[in-house]
Amino acid sequence: MENFDIIIIGGGPAGMAAAVSAKKAGAENIVILERDKVLGGILNQCIHGGFGLHTFGEELTGPEYAERYADMVRDMDIPYELETMVLDVAPKPDGCKAVTVISPTRGVCELSAKAVVLAMGCRERPRGALGIAGFRPKGVYTAGTAQKLVNLEGVHIGREVVILGSGDIGLIMARRMTLEGAHVAAVAELMPYSSGLKRNIVQCLDDYGIPLLLSHTVIDIKGKDKLEGVVIAQVDENRVPIKETAKLYPCDTLLLSCGLIPENELTSAAGIRIDRRTNGAMVNESLETSIEGVFSCGNVLHVHDLVDFVSEESARAGENAAKYALGAKREKCESFDIETGNGVRYTVPVSISPGNADELTHIRFRVGDVYKNVSVVVKSGETELVRRKSRILVPSEMVDLLIKKDKLQGISENIKVYLEEA
Amino acid sequence: MIDVAIIGAGAVGCAAAMELSKYKLSVCVIDRESDVGEGTTKANSAIVHAGFDAVPGTLKARFNVRGSEMMEELSKRLDFAYKRNGAMVLCFDKNDEGKLTELKERADKNGVKGVSIISGDRARELEPSLTDEVTAALLAESSAIVCPFEMTIAFAENAYANGVEFKLSTLVTGVEKTDAGFVVKTDDGDIEAKVVINAAGVYADTVHSFVSDKPLAITPRKGEYILMDRSAGGTVSRTIFQLPTKMGKGILVTPTVHGNLLAGPTAENIDDKENTATTTDGLASVKAKGALSVKNIPWGSMITSFTGLRAVGDRGDFIIEESDVPGFIDAAGIESPGLTSAPAIGEYLCELAGRRLDMQINTDYIAARSGVIHLSALDDEHKNALIKKDPAYGRIVCRCESITEGEIRDAINRPLGATTLDGVKRRTRAGMGRCQGGFCSPTVIKLLSEKLGIAMRDVKKNGK
Numbered sequence: 001m002e003n004f005d006i007i008i009i010g011g012g013p014a015g016m017a018a019a020v021s022a023k024k025a026g027a028e029n030i031v032i033l034e035r036d037k038v039l040g041g042i043l044n045q046c047i048h049g050g051f052g053l054h055t056f057g058e059e060l061t062g063p064e065y066a067e068r069y070a071d072m073v074r075d076m077d078i079p080y081e082l083e084t085m086v087l088d089v090a091p092k093p094d095g096c097k098a099v100t101v102i103s104p105t106r107g108v109c110e111l112s113a114k115a116v117v118l119a120m121g122c123r124e125r126p127r128g129a130l131g132i133a134g135f136r137p138k139g140v141y142t143a144g145t146a147q148k149l150v151n152l153e154g155v156h157i158g159r160e161v162v163i164l165g166s167g168d169i170g171l172i173m174a175r176r177m178t179l180e181g182a183h184v185a186a187v188a189e190l191m192p193y194s195s196g197l198k199r200n201i202v203q204c205l206d207d208y209g210i211p212l213l214l215s216h217t218v219i220d221i222k223g224k225d226k227l228e229g230v231v232i233a234q235v236d237e238n239r240v241p242i243k244e245t246a247k248l249y250p251c252d253t254l255l256l257s258c259g260l261i262p263e264n265e266l267t268s269a270a271g272i273r274i275d276r277r278t279n280g281a282m283v284n285e286s287l288e289t290s291i292e293g294v295f296s297c298g299n300v301l302h303v304h305d306l307v308d309f310v311s312e313e314s315a316r317a318g319e320n321a322a323k324y325a326l327g328a329k330r331e332k333c334e335s336f337d338i339e340t341g342n343g344v345r346y347t348v349p350v351s352i353s354p355g356n357a358d359e360l361t362h363i364r365f366r367v368g369d370v371y372k373n374v375s376v377v378v379k380s381g382e383t384e385l386v387r388r389k390s391r392i393l394v395p396s397e398m399v400d401l402l403i404k405k406d407k408l409q410g411i412s413e414n415i416k417v418y419l420e421e422a
Numbered sequence: 423m424i425d426v427a428i429i430g431a432g433a434v435g436c437a438a439a440m441e442l443s444k445y446k447l448s449v450c451v452i453d454r455e456s457d458v459g460e461g462t463t464k465a466n467s468a469i470v471h472a473g474f475d476a477v478p479g480t481l482k483a484r485f486n487v488r489g490s491e492m493m494e495e496l497s498k499r500l501d502f503a504y505k506r507n508g509a510m511v512l513c514f515d516k517n518d519e520g521k522l523t524e525l526k527e528r529a530d531k532n533g534v535k536g537v538s539i540i541s542g543d544r545a546r547e548l549e550p551s552l553t554d555e556v557t558a559a560l561l562a563e564s565s566a567i568v569c570p571f572e573m574t575i576a577f578a579e580n581a582y583a584n585g586v587e588f589k590l591s592t593l594v595t596g597v598e599k600t601d602a603g604f605v606v607k608t609d610d611g612d613i614e615a616k617v618v619i620n621a622a623g624v625y626a627d628t629v630h631s632f633v634s635d636k637p638l639a640i641t642p643r644k645g646e647y648i649l650m651d652r653s654a655g656g657t658v659s660r661t662i663f664q665l666p667t668k669m670g671k672g673i674l675v676t677p678t679v680h681g682n683l684l685a686g687p688t689a690e691n692i693d694d695k696e697n698t699a700t701t702t703d704g705l706a707s708v709k710a711k712g713a714l715s716v717k718n719i720p721w722g723s724m725i726t727s728f729t730g731l732r733a734v735g736d737r738g739d740f741i742i743e744e745s746d747v748p749g750f751i752d753a754a755g756i757e758s759p760g761l762t763s764a765p766a767i768g769e770y771l772c773e774l775a776g777r778r779l780d781m782q783i784n785t786d787y788i789a790a791r792s793g794v795i796h797l798s799a800l801d802d803e804h805k806n807a808l809i810k811k812d813p814a815y816g817r818i819v820c821r822c823e824s825i826t827e828g829e830i831r832d833a834i835n836r837p838l839g840a841t842t843l844d845g846v847k848r849r850t851r852a853g854m855g856r857c858q859g860g861f862c863s864p865t866v867i868k869l870l871s872e873k874l875g876i877a878m879r880d881v882k883k884n885g886k
Contacts, residue, residue, distance in 0.1 A: 035818060035821065083816070083817050085818040085821070085824075087824065102805075102809075102816055102818060103816050103817075104809065104813030104814070104815075104816035104817050105813070105816070106816070107805065107806035107809040107810065107816055108802050108805045108806055108809070108816075109806075123856075123857045123860055123861065124857065124860050126725070126726075126856075126857055126858035126859075126860055127726075127858065128649070128724065128725045128726030128727060128858045129724055129725055129726075129856075129858075131705055131724060131727060133699065133700045133701045133702045133704075133705065133727075134699045134700060135698065135699045136698075136726075136728065137883070138843075138882060138883035138884075138885075142860045144860065145859075145860050145861075145863060145864065148864050149864050149867075149878070152864070153864055153867075153868065153878055155867075155877075155878045155879050156879050157879065219702065220699075221699070224696055224698065224885070225882075225883070225884065225885035226885075241702075263821075265822075265856075268653075
């Protein structure tokens with residue numbers, strides 16, 4: 001059996017950033033396992049700009065951003081295997097992890113690693129999971145699938161488009177379809193606020209005169225073999241459609257941008273604890289899961305809005321995986337859970353062990369609604385660790401808090417994160 | 423002139439074709455859709471009913487019992503998924519328990535073995551997810567689950583291997599009686615046949631009326647279903663039926679043969695034979711009724727919902743007979759337990775047709791059929807041997823169901839293979855998982871476009 005220090009599952013932005021930093025941290029025997037034919041993951045189909053402002057200080061397209069990291073991977077001689085899918089991860093009695101893979105060249109075989117980094121990304125919520133009534137014709141796509149067909153395969157998928165859900169990919173695809181010569185009649189969003197970034201609403205909808213219908217949803221899909229139209233209705237405060245407001249939008253294409261789901265089937269099967277709020281693994285301050293030596297980062301951990309944050313987080317996961325693989329032991333000291341209070345939907349990590357924290361510990365979370373003029377407060381008992389004022393907090397924008405290591409020393413109670421009126 | 427034209431390539435039409443292919447006959451199956459099993463066959467409960475429900479003496483009882491007996495052997499010989507998982511009929515009211523006794527008596531009269539009445543507590547012991555409201559249950563050990571697409575495709579492929587012709591994407595527009603037999607008119611030319619079998623599902627009445635003045639009416643009965651991810655498949659191990667309650671006719675909750683969880687169907691008579699749309703109310707009703715039987719059904723893991731139309735006849739029973747027009751045979755009103763009965767109906771249709779034909783045994787008959795090889799079903803040694811022979815079997819295309827490019831190519835390239843996205847899905851399960859084709863459909867579309875020599879945008883999801 002082949003043994004590795006670190007096996008990184010996924011060669012998208014998360015996996016590549018983890019690999020690069022793991023190598024920098026001294027791990028030599030690394031491999032990235034990527035199921036697609038190329039490195040880069042979903043970035044390859046994101047041919048629009050807006051990537052890299054934080055990481056590289058310049059605006060790049062998705063493929064350009066991916067290529068920067070792929071170049072680093074190659075320059076640093078980090079091995080990667082393409083068309084290789086991991087079927088199973090299981091801890092072994094000796095502390096190593098058995099990783100079962102399948103590929104055209106390897107066949108089915110078991111590899112072994114001291115540390116594993118989970119970087120499998122996420123998938124889109126399909127029409128079936130949304131429970132929209134109606135027919136099941138051709139012409140209904142998740143936004144990302146449509147993006148792949150249009151941008152990578154050059155397929156012309158439709159002329160008259162309706163988009164349900166205002167997630168970022170949906171907004172980007174509203175613009176993309178317009179530039180492809182299609183007419184986008186509307187973007188309907190169930191919630192009273194968009195689930196996409198403000199800049200995407202401005203650049204992808206407003207600039208092209210595409211209406212965003214907040215508190216609206218699709219209640220019926222027409223057309224037996226090919227899509228002929230969708231019925232959109234306004235919803236009340238309980239998100240129940242108001243039938244009197246129903247309106248038929250004739251269209252041949254319906255794109256769905258209704259949420260991303262971290263792809264954690266491997267993680268669950270390995271017995272790793274999953275956070276039901278994020279559908280990602282529960283991790284500590286080192287991004288280590290409930291199985292020692294297995295780390296998680298990027299969109300498989302929790303869905304990010306910017307790839308720059310994915311890279312930053314994954315670099316930390318890679319570095320910690322390297323430390324673990326090189327034999328560094330965790331400090332035996334108390335760990336404190338992070339509890340969420342008013343307005344805070346979840347946090348990553350879910351616990352912090354001050355003795356094992358880096359100089360700066362990130363706490364990332366999303367709010368459950370739109371909040372104006374609030375303070376984000378992080379407290380342990382009576383000790384206030386962070387207080388940050390915000391003019392506005394929206395669910396579509398992840399909040400990133402930093403806590404200095406010295407602030408964490410001496411805490412003796414669980415940590416609480418909540419919003420307070422400012 | 424051919425011997426037999428079968429109108430309809432559903433489970434019944436394909437079963438009849440398979441039976442007829444055991445004889446030296448020229449047989450043609452005609453269907454308006456581009457694949458077999460695209461009508462009622464593709465959207466039902468996928469149950470091989472034990473046979474306790476059908477009224478003794480009816481055709482339903484006769485063919486149900488016979489079909490159920492045949493199914494396991496057929497699944498082995500023709501390589502389709504089948505599992506005897508057992509079933510329960512739940513009773514929620516002490517006053518209704520007499521109805522369980524009635525079912526038990528029917529089972530006895532129909533000759534169904536392994537049927538007993540058990541207490542609510544015993545039912546919960548066997549199926550811990552059942553609700554506390556269950557007072558008693560009928561247990562039927564011989565009930566089973568099957569993959570209806572695989573079964574019908576297997577029948578069709580076996581028939582095809584034995585010389586049956588399939589004219590798909592061909593709409594029958596009329597049937598005329600001639601001195602020598604019939605002319606079946608289609609949108610792609612005429613077919614002359616000595617015998618016609620009408621297995622046209624919800625349109626069997628229309629096809630019947632082409633040649634007969636005797637009334638026959640089919641009412642489509644809509645049934646909506648919710649399918650959940652395989653992570654929910656272990657919620658129950660048996661098929662869980664309900665006795666009718668105040669909420670109306672019950673629904674079932676069952677694992678599927680591929681390990682998903684299925685709940686449904688609703689039952690609503692409608693007029694429109696094309697109306698396979700789901701409705702908000704229908705799906706809500708499935709959830710409400712399902713919750714009567716089983717605690718904490720994980721509706722959140724729903725991956726799709728669908729509607730099937732049962733072809734309900736006007737006699738309260740299957741209509742399987744030579745019509746008043748000699749040589750024109752109806753197989754109409756094949757509602758539940760139609761799927762179970764299909765192979766037995768096929769046998770009988772072959773017998774009916776045989777009365778009008780010279781039946782010479784086909785000595786070259788090929789009895790066995792091999793389905794698409796599913797890599798995940800093999801042990802590691804066989805997996806590696808296959809991947810070594812064809813590396814496409816090492817390339818996973820559908821992540822959710824772990825389906826490889828090799829399997830998809832097989833489904834497309836095999837005789838009577840897939841020509842649509844749904845055709846690939848039904849043969850391989852690619853696209854049938856939790857992401858519903860989000861990741862794999864561009865690749866599958868590409869493979870289909872290469873094989874069919876058409877642009878990717880012209881690859882169909884299903885339909886003609």
